[in-house]
Amino acid sequence: MLTGIKLAFVGGDARIIEVIKYAIELDASIVLIGFDQLDTPLADTVKADLAPDVFRDVDAIVLPVTGMDDAGHVESRYSSQDLVLEEVHFQTLPKRPLVFTGIARKRLSEVCQQHGLRLIKLMELDEVAIHNSVPSAEGAIQMAMEHTDITLHGSRSVVLGFGRCGITLARMLAGIGANVSVCARKESDLARIQEMGLRPYAMSEIHKAVGDSELIFNTIPYPVLTAEVLTRVPKTCVIVDIASKPGGTDFRYAEKRGIKAMLAPGLPGIVAPKTAGQILARTLCRILWEHA
Amino acid sequence: MLTGIKLAFVGGDARIIEVIKYAIELDASIVLIGFDQLDTPLADTVKADLAPDVFRDVDAIVLPVTGMDDAGHVESRYSSQDLVLEEVHFQTLPKRPLVFTGIARKRLSEVCQQHGLRLIKLMELDEVAIHNSVPSAEGAIQMAMEHTDITLHGSRSVVLGFGRCGITLARMLAGIGANVSVCARKESDLARIQEMGLRPYAMSEIHKAVGDSELIFNTIPYPVLTAEVLTRVPKTCVIVDIASKPGGTDFRYAEKRGIKAMLAPGLPGIVAPKTAGQILARTLCRILWEHA
Amino acid sequence: MLTGIKLAFVGGDARIIEVIKYAIELDASIVLIGFDQLDTPLADTVKADLAPDVFRDVDAIVLPVTGMDDAGHVESRYSSQDLVLEEVHFQTLPKRPLVFTGIARKRLSEVCQQHGLRLIKLMELDEVAIHNSVPSAEGAIQMAMEHTDITLHGSRSVVLGFGRCGITLARMLAGIGANVSVCARKESDLARIQEMGLRPYAMSEIHKAVGDSELIFNTIPYPVLTAEVLTRVPKTCVIVDIASKPGGTDFRYAEKRGIKAMLAPGLPGIVAPKTAGQILARTLCRILWEHA
Amino acid sequence: MLTGIKLAFVGGDARIIEVIKYAIELDASIVLIGFDQLDTPLADTVKADLAPDVFRDVDAIVLPVTGMDDAGHVESRYSSQDLVLEEVHFQTLPKRPLVFTGIARKRLSEVCQQHGLRLIKLMELDEVAIHNSVPSAEGAIQMAMEHTDITLHGSRSVVLGFGRCGITLARMLAGIGANVSVCARKESDLARIQEMGLRPYAMSEIHKAVGDSELIFNTIPYPVLTAEVLTRVPKTCVIVDIASKPGGTDFRYAEKRGIKAMLAPGLPGIVAPKTAGQILARTLCRILWEHA
Ligand SMILES: NC(=O)c1ccc[n+]([C@@H]2O[C@H](COP(=O)([O-])OP(=O)(O)OC[C@H]3O[C@@H](n4cnc5c(N)ncnc54)[C@H](OP(=O)(O)O)[C@@H]3O)[C@@H](O)[C@H]2O)c1
Ligand SMILES: NC(=O)c1ccc[n+]([C@@H]2O[C@H](COP(=O)([O-])OP(=O)(O)OC[C@H]3O[C@@H](n4cnc5c(N)ncnc54)[C@H](OP(=O)(O)O)[C@@H]3O)[C@@H](O)[C@H]2O)c1
Ligand SMILES: NC(=O)c1ccc[n+]([C@@H]2O[C@H](COP(=O)([O-])OP(=O)(O)OC[C@H]3O[C@@H](n4cnc5c(N)ncnc54)[C@H](OP(=O)(O)O)[C@@H]3O)[C@@H](O)[C@H]2O)c1
Ligand SMILES: NC(=O)c1ccc[n+]([C@@H]2O[C@H](COP(=O)([O-])OP(=O)(O)OC[C@H]3O[C@@H](n4cnc5c(N)ncnc54)[C@H](OP(=O)(O)O)[C@@H]3O)[C@@H](O)[C@H]2O)c1
Known part of the structure; x- marks a missing residue:
C-alpha cells in the first residue's frame, strides 16, 4: 500500500x-x-x-x-x-x-x-525492459501477421539478436508454431538457443540463416541487415525491424531489391498501452514502496 | 508426380x-x-x-x-x-x-x-479442416491483437469449443503465453484440456469460465454466448467469434451491453491465402495421385 | 458431496x-x-x-x-x-x-x-484413458531416461501411434526438448501432428521414420515393429513398448539384432499410483454423483 | 576439420x-x-x-x-x-x-x-555450463520421477534459483506439464520467469513458494532450505538438490522432519555420459580450431 x-x-x-x-x-x-x-x-x-x-x-x-x-x-x-x-x-x-x-x-x-x-x-531498468519485451514481441508478431499471406505457424522465421526482446520474440514465435532460427554472437547465447529447441546461428553465419527465410525479425541496434546480407534474403521475405532508430536494416537497399521491410518503433505504447502502463506502474510503485 | x-x-x-x-x-x-x-x-x-x-x-x-x-x-x-x-x-x-x-x-x-x-x-475433409484450423486460429489471434489494448500474453482468454479449431486456437494462445480456459461438453475433451495444461470447464460452467475473461474466442456453431451468459462477461472483454454464420454470440445484446464482439468468417482465405491454398493443393494432389 | x-x-x-x-x-x-x-x-x-x-x-x-x-x-x-x-x-x-x-x-x-x-x-472410459495417458507417458519417459546414455532433449525420438497415449507422449517428449516424429495411419492424425509442430509420417513410411532414431516409443497394440522394420532401426536405439501385451515389437528379433527393447505394462499403477488412484477417484465420484 | x-x-x-x-x-x-x-x-x-x-x-x-x-x-x-x-x-x-x-x-x-x-x-565456460544444464535437469527430473508416487505433470513444483540450471529445469518441468514456481533474487529474473509463463517468487517469499509444494528442486549453492524454511514444507514433498556440495538443504533437519531429500551431484556424467561427452567435444574442438 x-x-x-x-x-x-x-x-x-x-x-x-x-x-x-x-x-x-x-x-x-x-x-x-x-x-x-x-x-x-x-x-x-x-x-x-x-x-x-x-x-x-x-x-x-x-x-x-x-x-x-x-x-x-x-x-x-x-x-x-x-x-x-x-x-x-x-x-x-x-x-x-x-x-x-x-x-x-x-x-x-x-x-x-x-x-x-x-x-x-x-x-x-532491466526488469522493465524484459516486461516490455512482451508487448514489443506481440506487436512485431501482429505486424508480421498483417503483412504476409502465409501463417507464422510453419514459417521459416529468423530472429536477429538474443537480448531481452530477442529471447521473448523467439519463444513466442516458437509457441505459435514457427520454425525459428536465431542469430547471436555469444557462444553462451547459442547454447541457450539450442536448449530452447531453436536453431542457433553465429553472427558470422547470418547469410546462411536468412538464406531461405520467410520472415526476419531484427532486434539488434546495429547495421546487420546490410545490402550485402540482403542480397541473400529471398525477395518474398518480410522484415520487421524493432531495433531502436534507425534499426539494423539497410531499408534503402531492401526497397530497391523489392523486399518488404519496416521499422517498428514504440510498439508497447501502440499495441498494448494498458499492459505497457501496468508494467511501469508495478515497478514504479515497488520502488516507491521500497524507498518509503 | x-x-x-x-x-x-x-x-x-x-x-x-x-x-x-x-x-x-x-x-x-x-x-x-x-x-x-x-x-x-x-x-x-x-x-x-x-x-x-x-x-x-x-x-x-x-x-x-x-x-x-x-x-x-x-x-x-x-x-x-x-x-x-x-x-x-x-x-x-x-x-x-x-x-x-x-x-x-x-x-x-x-x-x-x-x-x-x-x-x-x-x-x-477432416484433414483439411485441421490444417485450416491453423490460419483460422492465427486470424482470430491477429484480430484479438488488433482490438485490445492489452497483450494476449498474461491475458485471461477463454476458448469455447474443443473441436478442430478450438484445439489449435487453445494451443496457440498458450504458446503466446495467455492463461487459457476451454469450455467443452465431452468429459474426454475436458481430460485432454487438462493434459494440455489448460483450464477445463464443462459447458454448464460457462458462466464461471467467462466471468473474469479479457478475451473470448468462440468456435461453437450454436448460440452459446446468449444474452444470459453475456451478462456475466466483463464489459471490457473482447469477443472473437469464428463459428460459421451467424456465429454463437448474441451480437445484438453484446452491443447493447457495450461488449466489443465480432464475427470473423473466412479467415484462412483472408489472412493467409497462400498457406490456405497450399493446404488445398497438398490434399488435392494426394487424392489425385492415389486415384491415378 | x-x-x-x-x-x-x-x-x-x-x-x-x-x-x-x-x-x-x-x-x-x-x-x-x-x-x-x-x-x-x-x-x-x-x-x-x-x-x-x-x-x-x-x-x-x-x-x-x-x-x-x-x-x-x-x-x-x-x-x-x-x-x-x-x-x-x-x-x-x-x-x-x-x-x-x-x-x-x-x-x-x-x-x-x-x-x-x-x-x-x-x-x-475415454476420459479415464486420457487421464491415464499422463502417468503412462511419464513412466515411458522415465524408462527411456534410465536406459540411455543420452538426453531425451535433442534426441531423435519416434512415437508410433497417435491415440490417447501417443498424443500425450509426443507432446511431453517435445516439451522436454526431443525432436519428435510420429507415425500414424489417419490423414487427419498426420494433420494434427503437423499442427503440433512434430514430424508426421504415414504408417507406410515407418522405415523412414525409424531409420536414424535414437528412441522409439510404441503405443500401437499391433505388430508394427516387425523383424523387417527392425532391420532399419539403428542398433543403438532403445525401444519402449507400452502397447498392451504382447506389445507391437518383435522382441525376439530385437534381441537377436542387439537392440535394447522392453515391454512396459501397467505403468500408471507402478510409477504414479497416487495420481492413478486420483484419476479413478474423480471419475468414479462424478458418476456416483450424477447417478444420485 | x-x-x-x-x-x-x-x-x-x-x-x-x-x-x-x-x-x-x-x-x-x-x-x-x-x-x-x-x-x-x-x-x-x-x-x-x-x-x-x-x-x-x-x-x-x-x-x-x-x-x-x-x-x-x-x-x-x-x-x-x-x-x-x-x-x-x-x-x-x-x-x-x-x-x-x-x-x-x-x-x-x-x-x-x-x-x-x-x-x-x-x-x-558459460556455454558448457548451459549445455550441461540439460543433462543435469533431466537427471534431476528422472530422480524426481523415481522417488514420487505422483506424476510431475500437474504437480506443484518449485525451482530454487534461476541461473543456468534453474532456467533449463524450470522450462523442462513446464514442458512436461508441471505447475512451476521459481524463486530468484533479481527483479530481472522475476520478470523473465513471468514472461516464461511460470510463477515468480522473490527469495524473501520462499516460505510462500514452498508452502504447498509437492516437489522442490534446488540449484542455489547456498543454504536456502534452512530448518526454518523446511518447517513450511509439506512432509510429503520430495527435495532434489543439485547444487554443488554440500547443497542448499539442511539435510539433517529434513530427515528429522521426515521429508525425503537427496543431494544429486555429477548428474551429466551419470545419466547421460554420451551427451555430456559430446558437449565437451564440441566446445573443445571449436576452441582448438579457432586457436589453430
Ligand atoms: N520497437 C520497439 O517497440 C522496441 C521495444 C523494445 C526495445 N526496442 C529496441 O530493440 C532493441 C533490442 O532491445 P533489447 O531490450 O532486446 O536489447 P538488448 O537486451 O540489449 O539486446 C540487444 C541484442 O543485440 C545484440 N547486439 C548488439 N550489438 C550487436 C552487434 N554489433 N552485433 C551483433 N549483435 C549485437 C546483443 O548481443 P550481445 O548480448 O552479444 O551484446 C543482444 O543480443 C533495442 O534497440 C531497443 O531499443 C524496441
Ligand atoms: N471463421 C473462419 O474462418 C472459420 C474457419 C474454420 C472453421 N470455422 C467454423 O468454426 C466452427 C468450428 O469449426 P471446427 O472445424 O472446429 O468444427 P468442429 O471440429 O466440429 O468443432 C466444433 C466444436 O463445437 C462443439 N459444439 C458443437 N455444438 C455444440 C453445442 N450445441 N454445445 C456445445 N458444444 C458444441 C463441438 O463439441 P462436440 O465435439 O462435443 O460436438 C466441438 O468442440 C465451425 O462453425 C466452422 O464452420 C470458421
Ligand atoms: N503400458 C501401460 O502402462 C499402458 C497404459 C495405457 C495404455 N496402454 C496400452 O497402450 C496402447 C495404446 O493405448 P491408447 O489409450 O493410446 O489407445 P488408442 O487411443 O486406441 O490408440 C491406439 C493407437 O494405435 C493405432 N493403431 C491401432 N491399430 C493399428 C494398426 N493396425 N496399424 C496402425 N495403427 C494402429 C491407432 O490408430 P487409429 O486411431 O487409426 O485406429 C491409435 O493411434 C493400448 O494397447 C493400451 O492398452 C498401456
Ligand atoms: N548436480 C549436478 O550434476 C550439477 C550440474 C550442474 C551444476 N551443478 C551445480 O548447480 C548449481 C547451479 O549451477 P548453475 O550453472 O545454474 O549456476 P548459476 O548459473 O551460477 O546459478 C546459480 C543460481 O543461484 C542463485 N544464487 C546464488 N547464491 C544465492 C544466494 N545466496 N541467494 C539466492 N540465490 C543465490 C543465483 O542467483 P543470482 O543470479 O542472483 O546470483 C543463480 O540464480 C551450482 O552449484 C553447480 O555447481 C550441479
Whole structure:
C-alpha cells in the first residue's frame, strides 16, 4: 500500500493513466498536472496547475515515458496547454521527491543532479525492459501477421539478436508454431538457443540463416541487415525491424531489391498501452514502496 | 508426380493460384478457364474458354472453394466474364474426371451424381479442416491483437469449443503465453484440456469460465454466448467469434451491453491465402495421385 | 458431496486407497472389505467381512482395477485372506448398487447383467484413458531416461501411434526438448501432428521414420515393429513398448539384432499410483454423483 | 576439420571417449595415454606410455573432467596403472600446447602458468555450463520421477534459483506439464520467469513458494532450505538438490522432519555420459580450431 504517499503526475499518455489507476488502488494521494482534457474521471485525485510550488510536499514526481525535453517541455495527450518545467519547480523541495521518467535527456538529468533528486529512468531498468519485451514481441508478431499471406505457424522465421526482446520474440514465435532460427554472437547465447529447441546461428553465419527465410525479425541496434546480407534474403521475405532508430536494416537497399521491410518503433505504447502502463506502474510503485 | 494427369481449373481466388502452382511443380498438364485477367503469368499452362467440350479429356475439374451456385455460376477473381457451368459441361465425359470443390451446394452435388462423377468437397475433409484450423486460429489471434489494448500474453482468454479449431486456437494462445480456459461438453475433451495444461470447464460452467475473461474466442456453431451468459462477461472483454454464420454470440445484446464482439468468417482465405491454398493443393494432389 | 451415499470397497491396491480417501473427503459412508492388514488408519470407515448380505444397503460396490476373475477371486494387497465373490453377494440387492471395476472379465459382466446391476468399467472410459495417458507417458519417459546414455532433449525420438497415449507422449517428449516424429495411419492424425509442430509420417513410411532414431516409443497394440522394420532401426536405439501385451515389437528379433527393447505394462499403477488412484477417484465420484 | 592437429588424451571416463570419437571424426592425430584396458577399439589412434617427452609435439593435452589432483594424479577408468603427471611432462614443450581440463585444482593451474601453457577449464565456460544444464535437469527430473508416487505433470513444483540450471529445469518441468514456481533474487529474473509463463517468487517469499509444494528442486549453492524454511514444507514433498556440495538443504533437519531429500551431484556424467561427452567435444574442438 502507498497510504500517505503523495504523487504528482505531470503529463502523459494512456500508459500514465494506468500508472495513476494503479497508484489509486494502492491508496496514494494523487495530484494531476496537465490532465485538463481527460475524459475518464479519476476518483480520489486532485487536479492542479503547474504552479512554482506544486511539488513542495510530494514524495514523487512522475513524468511521461518521454520525460522532459531540453527546453523543459513535457508531452501530455490530455492537455491543450503547454507544460513547461522550469528550474523553479525543482528547487526548494525539502522532501527530496523521487523523479520517475521513462527516458531522460540531458537537461532532466542535470536538473535532478543539481538539486539532489534521485532520478529513476524506468525504461533503462532491466526488469522493465524484459516486461516490455512482451508487448514489443506481440506487436512485431501482429505486424508480421498483417503483412504476409502465409501463417507464422510453419514459417521459416529468423530472429536477429538474443537480448531481452530477442529471447521473448523467439519463444513466442516458437509457441505459435514457427520454425525459428536465431542469430547471436555469444557462444553462451547459442547454447541457450539450442536448449530452447531453436536453431542457433553465429553472427558470422547470418547469410546462411536468412538464406531461405520467410520472415526476419531484427532486434539488434546495429547495421546487420546490410545490402550485402540482403542480397541473400529471398525477395518474398518480410522484415520487421524493432531495433531502436534507425534499426539494423539497410531499408534503402531492401526497397530497391523489392523486399518488404519496416521499422517498428514504440510498439508497447501502440499495441498494448494498458499492459505497457501496468508494467511501469508495478515497478514504479515497488520502488516507491521500497524507498518509503 | 502428376505427369500425364490433366487438370482443368475453373475460376478461383488467390488460394486456387497456389493449387495451380503446386500442380505445375508436380508436372501436371493444366488448362485454365476464367483466368483472362490474371497478372502473374503461369508457365506451362494453357488458357481456354468454357466451351461445351472443354472437360472432355481431363482427369479432374477443380472449382473454387465456394464451388458453383445453384444457377451454375462460378466465382473468379481473375475474370471479367461470367463463368456459368451447364449440364452440357458435365455430360459425355468418358474419362470420368474427379470434381474438386471447397463446399458443394445442391445443384453441384446433383449434377455430379447424375453423371457419375466423384465429387470431393475438400472443406469437409477432416484433414483439411485441421490444417485450416491453423490460419483460422492465427486470424482470430491477429484480430484479438488488433482490438485490445492489452497483450494476449498474461491475458485471461477463454476458448469455447474443443473441436478442430478450438484445439489449435487453445494451443496457440498458450504458446503466446495467455492463461487459457476451454469450455467443452465431452468429459474426454475436458481430460485432454487438462493434459494440455489448460483450464477445463464443462459447458454448464460457462458462466464461471467467462466471468473474469479479457478475451473470448468462440468456435461453437450454436448460440452459446446468449444474452444470459453475456451478462456475466466483463464489459471490457473482447469477443472473437469464428463459428460459421451467424456465429454463437448474441451480437445484438453484446452491443447493447457495450461488449466489443465480432464475427470473423473466412479467415484462412483472408489472412493467409497462400498457406490456405497450399493446404488445398497438398490434399488435392494426394487424392489425385492415389486415384491415378 | 456424497453425503448419505454408502460405498463398499472390496480389495485393491495403492490406487484404491486414493479412491477411498477421496470418497471420505466427499463425506461418503464407507465399508472396507479385505483391508485387514492396511497400516494407515482411514478415519470414518468401517471394516467388514465378506458376509453374504454385506452389500445389502450400499449404493455402490467398488472392485480393484483388475476386477474379479472368473472364479470370483478379487485381488487385495491389504489382506492375507482370499477374497471370493459369489453369486449370493450380488443377489437380492434392492438398492441396485452401481458396480465399479477397472476392467471386467466374463463372469463379472455376466453376474452384473443377470442381477440388473450397472457395471462401470473405468479403464474403458475415454476420459479415464486420457487421464491415464499422463502417468503412462511419464513412466515411458522415465524408462527411456534410465536406459540411455543420452538426453531425451535433442534426441531423435519416434512415437508410433497417435491415440490417447501417443498424443500425450509426443507432446511431453517435445516439451522436454526431443525432436519428435510420429507415425500414424489417419490423414487427419498426420494433420494434427503437423499442427503440433512434430514430424508426421504415414504408417507406410515407418522405415523412414525409424531409420536414424535414437528412441522409439510404441503405443500401437499391433505388430508394427516387425523383424523387417527392425532391420532399419539403428542398433543403438532403445525401444519402449507400452502397447498392451504382447506389445507391437518383435522382441525376439530385437534381441537377436542387439537392440535394447522392453515391454512396459501397467505403468500408471507402478510409477504414479497416487495420481492413478486420483484419476479413478474423480471419475468414479462424478458418476456416483450424477447417478444420485 | 582438425587435420594435422595432434592431441594427447591422458585418462578419463565415458565422456572423454566421446571427445576422442569426435576428434577422430574431425581427422585429428590422437595419442592415448592411460587407456590400456579400453575394450572398444578406437581406429586411427595410437597408445603411448606417460614418457617424459610424450607431449613434445602435441598441439593439445586433454585431461579428464576432474583434471589432476595436487599430487599429479589423473583419474582413468580405462587403466589399471596409476597416472601421475610430473613437472617434467610440462616443461620444454616448444609447441606450447593448449591444456584442456574440466576443472582445475591449484597445482594444475600453477604448473600451466609456470610453463606458459594456456589452461582451458571447460566446466567453467558459460556455454558448457548451459549445455550441461540439460543433462543435469533431466537427471534431476528422472530422480524426481523415481522417488514420487505422483506424476510431475500437474504437480506443484518449485525451482530454487534461476541461473543456468534453474532456467533449463524450470522450462523442462513446464514442458512436461508441471505447475512451476521459481524463486530468484533479481527483479530481472522475476520478470523473465513471468514472461516464461511460470510463477515468480522473490527469495524473501520462499516460505510462500514452498508452502504447498509437492516437489522442490534446488540449484542455489547456498543454504536456502534452512530448518526454518523446511518447517513450511509439506512432509510429503520430495527435495532434489543439485547444487554443488554440500547443497542448499539442511539435510539433517529434513530427515528429522521426515521429508525425503537427496543431494544429486555429477548428474551429466551419470545419466547421460554420451551427451555430456559430446558437449565437451564440441566446445573443445571449436576452441582448438579457432586457436589453430
Ligand atoms: N520497437 C520497439 O517497440 C522496441 C521495444 C523494445 C526495445 N526496442 C529496441 O530493440 C532493441 C533490442 O532491445 P533489447 O531490450 O532486446 O536489447 P538488448 O537486451 O540489449 O539486446 C540487444 C541484442 O543485440 C545484440 N547486439 C548488439 N550489438 C550487436 C552487434 N554489433 N552485433 C551483433 N549483435 C549485437 C546483443 O548481443 P550481445 O548480448 O552479444 O551484446 C543482444 O543480443 C533495442 O534497440 C531497443 O531499443 C524496441
Ligand atoms: N471463421 C473462419 O474462418 C472459420 C474457419 C474454420 C472453421 N470455422 C467454423 O468454426 C466452427 C468450428 O469449426 P471446427 O472445424 O472446429 O468444427 P468442429 O471440429 O466440429 O468443432 C466444433 C466444436 O463445437 C462443439 N459444439 C458443437 N455444438 C455444440 C453445442 N450445441 N454445445 C456445445 N458444444 C458444441 C463441438 O463439441 P462436440 O465435439 O462435443 O460436438 C466441438 O468442440 C465451425 O462453425 C466452422 O464452420 C470458421
Ligand atoms: N503400458 C501401460 O502402462 C499402458 C497404459 C495405457 C495404455 N496402454 C496400452 O497402450 C496402447 C495404446 O493405448 P491408447 O489409450 O493410446 O489407445 P488408442 O487411443 O486406441 O490408440 C491406439 C493407437 O494405435 C493405432 N493403431 C491401432 N491399430 C493399428 C494398426 N493396425 N496399424 C496402425 N495403427 C494402429 C491407432 O490408430 P487409429 O486411431 O487409426 O485406429 C491409435 O493411434 C493400448 O494397447 C493400451 O492398452 C498401456
Ligand atoms: N548436480 C549436478 O550434476 C550439477 C550440474 C550442474 C551444476 N551443478 C551445480 O548447480 C548449481 C547451479 O549451477 P548453475 O550453472 O545454474 O549456476 P548459476 O548459473 O551460477 O546459478 C546459480 C543460481 O543461484 C542463485 N544464487 C546464488 N547464491 C544465492 C544466494 N545466496 N541467494 C539466492 N540465490 C543465490 C543465483 O542467483 P543470482 O543470479 O542472483 O546470483 C543463480 O540464480 C551450482 O552449484 C553447480 O555447481 C550441479
